[in-house]
Amino acid sequence: MKNHHRIVVLGAGYTGMMAAIRLARRTRRTGVEITLVNPSARFTERLRMHQIAAGQRLADHRIPDLLAGTGITFVLGAATAIDPESRTVTVDDGATSLEYDTLVYALGSSTDTSRVPGADVHAFALNSPQEAARFATRLDEVAAAGGTVTVCGAGATGIEAATEIAEAHPGLNVTLVGTGEPGAMMGAKARAHLGRSLDRLGVTVKVGARVTKVLPDAVELETGEVVPASVCLWTTGVSVSPLAADAGFAVDDRGLILVDATLRSVSHPDVHAVGDAAAVRLAWGQIHGTCQSGMPTAQYTADAIARRLRGKTVKPFRFGYFHQPISLGRRDAVIQFTHADDTPRRAYLKGRAAVLYKETVSGGPVKLYRLGKRMNVSATISKGGRATRKPADPYRSAH
Structure with a gap:
């Protein structure tokens, strides 16, 4: 394996954090250097933003604390440009330039x-x-x-x-x-x-x-x-950072990075896109941006990068939706269980059982990060069964 292989992860949301921490464990004692870039030192629990909006105070999870003991370098700042020719990322005012051999693009989306x-x-x-x-x-x-x-x-x-x-x-x-x-x-x-x-x-x-x-x-x-x-x-409508398109990566009409069956950019294979930043097509259709689908893309990407660095083959990404959890205040919720393509099954939960289920879902990512520093834990609930055994044709060009 190449020593001092440099991996830069852009974005420390649900997917960026998962990718970075899992990469650190998968590549420990190998000479791989991992840098995580984010404009805030606070980890944002997007699944709980409605609670803050209603006046509730939430735990203040600090990214450096979540990364403690992993060996990951945290850079506080916003990525402002990517040069795919020199493989560099410019942060904020240009004073910081990060070189990479592999880039994980996890900048997500916003309303x-x-x-x-x-x-x-x-x-x-x-x-x-x-x-x-x-x-x-x-x-x-x-x-x-x-x-x-x-x-x-x-x-x-x-x-x-x-x-x-x-x-x-x-x-x-x-x-x-x-x-x-x-x-x-x-x-x-x-x-x-x-x-x-x-x-x-x-x-x-x-x-x-x-x-x-x-x-x-x-x-x-x-x-x-x-x-x-x-x-x-x-709360309606989604936009993504123009950074990928500005860098010349192949993107779709919404600005999502077009990826192959292993979540690598079809135009720049040294770039891996995860979560809301990636246009991920599976046999049953294209996934939509949720934490439920984003975390598995990050887990898969970390494992895929580690395998490639060891000279091993990588199987196509597989994922299927499992549920649609919605809180209805603090004392009620509804959970719709789904088929792989996110269409509803007959089963659902409501009331107190659904509240406990939803709280487990909302609090799950931070617990996974902490456990993931010590052991291999999975964020994938379902790989979709038969619906995802046949991979979709990869994107061949930008839309």
């Missing part, structure tokens, strides 16, 4: 507030603990004044935020706005429980109309209806 006029000015998003905390402060002011809260986006994040807010501030007027029915991806029984929970918490649901404008005190719908909003929380 996109740029596509609807006014959303970037008048709405909050849950892209960081700091922004979620600012929303919580504003929420307290709105609650004290008897105002209204409008959550835009009826996906899992919007549902969790709306129910968390309504439970934390009983009597506050909370409206959930979306183009589709909340829980549309779930089976009928799970969806019915979700609907009853929204009713119990007093959340008004408006679906079937797209938001066309966000105003200082309201949102406008394409139907012409104006929904009051003393404060607006935006």
Whole structure:
């Protein structure tokens, strides 16, 4: 094996942390140097942002503490450019330049507030603990004044935020706005429980109309209806960093890195993309960005890099969805179990059992990181069975 093989991991979210810590264990005592780059020293639990938004205080997990004992070098800063010819990453103002032999691109995604006029000015998003905390402060002011809260986006994040807010501030007027029915991806029984929970918490649901404008005190719908909003929380739409496209990596029309069956860039094989940053196609279709799918891509990539460094072959990535867990405040939740392609099975959980299940899911990543420093632990719940035994054709060109 080549000594001093340099691996740089960009992003210390769920996938970047998993990839870095597992790589450190898989390549210990081999001369491999691993550097993890992230603009914040705090590990962000994206699965819990709605709790901060409702005013709850969460544990402050520090990335250097989670990395202690791994030998990983942590660089505090944001990657601003990648030069694939010289294999270097520029961090922040250009004062820091990192050389790599292998790059793990794990920059993830964020809520996109740029596509609807006014959303970037008048709405909050849950892209960081700091922004979620600012929303919580504003929420307290709105609650004290008897105002209204409008959550835009009826996906899992919007549902969790709306129910968390309504439970934390009983009597506050909370409206959930979306183009589709909340829980549309779930089976009928799970969806019915979700609907009853929204009713119990007093959340008004408006679906079937797209938001066309966000105003200082309201949102406008394409139907012409104006929904009051003393404060607006935006949870719909996703954007990714332009860094990959700017570097010349082959990307799809959303900016995700096109990867082969082993999650390597089809244009730059020394670059591995994981989580929300990768356009991962399997036999049943393309995976969508969730922690459930992202963590297995990171685990697989760490193992694949370690195997290649030892001169071993690498099998194609396999993954299947297993569940759709949604919290409904602190005292309720619903878990829809799924087929590999994320379509619902008949089985589901609700109530207290679902709360315990969801808490295990939300707290799982940090526990895996700590255990992963001492032993090989798995983040993969399902490889998809027969649905993923035949790999999809790899991407051949940028879209």
